[in-house]
Amino acid sequence: MFNKISKPATPTPSSPRPAAPAIPPLPDMPAAPRPGAAPAATTPGRGLSTLSSDLAFEGNITGAGDLQIDGQIKGDVRVGRLIVGETGAVEGNVQADYIEVRGRIVGGVQGKQIKLVATAYVEGDITAEQLSIDVGAFFQGRVAQGQRQAPAPAPVAPVAPQPTPAPAAEAKADVVALKPNA
Numbered sequence: 001m002f003n004k005i006s007k008p009a010t011p012t013p014s015s016p017r018p019a020a021p022a023i024p025p026l027p028d029m030p031a032a033p034r035p036g037a038a039p040a041a042t043t044p045g046r047g048l049s050t051l052s053s054d055l056a057f058e059g060n061i062t063g064a065g066d067l068q069i070d071g072q073i074k075g076d077v078r079v080g081r082l083i084v085g086e087t088g089a090v091e092g093n094v095q096a097d098y099i100e101v102r103g104r105i106v107g108g109v110q111g112k113q114i115k116l117v118a119t120a121y122v123e124g125d126i127t128a129e130q131l132s133i134d135v136g137a138f139f140q141g142r143v144a145q146g147q148r149q150a151p152a153p154a155p156v157a158p159v160a161p162q163p164t165p166a167p168a169a170e171a172k173a174d175v176v177a178l179k180p181n182a
Helices: 167-174
Strands: 048-051 056-058 066-069 072-074 081-084 089-091 094-101 104-106 109-116 121-123 126-133 138-140 143-145
Touching: none
Parallel strands: 048 066, 056 072, 066 081, 072 089, 081 094, 089 104, 094 109, 104 121, 109 126, 121 138, 126 143
Antiparallel strands: none
């Protein structure tokens, strides 16, 4: 009924082990495909690009995809999702839907979700809908909570004015004459 295996199964060499820990996806983003799995349909412009620690870049970066910065950038960064690694540094304004800072940013930071981990150094103003600052992170600047766009209120039909009684008529009805008893 049951089969007994005499020795434990060994992993097959066809399943490679990842060299570095993968960055967990956001709840609203699909998980990255696993090696050896069937390719899934991906959203255009949503691949993770990395600027390695030995790169220095001068100029603005824009795009809709995901970017991890481990090197040095002098200029503004505007992407869909941004991770500034522990060795990463940005001198300029940063804007993304999700921003995780482990390294250094000197400039304004604007996004929907911003997380400063313990190794973060941020010098500049932050505008965010959600902000998380871990113990040990350095932050100098001002914080403004961004407003989510509220749905537009339904149009209200104008109300026709109701006729009001004349004040003189009301006064006459309320007057009561009292006479003393003799």
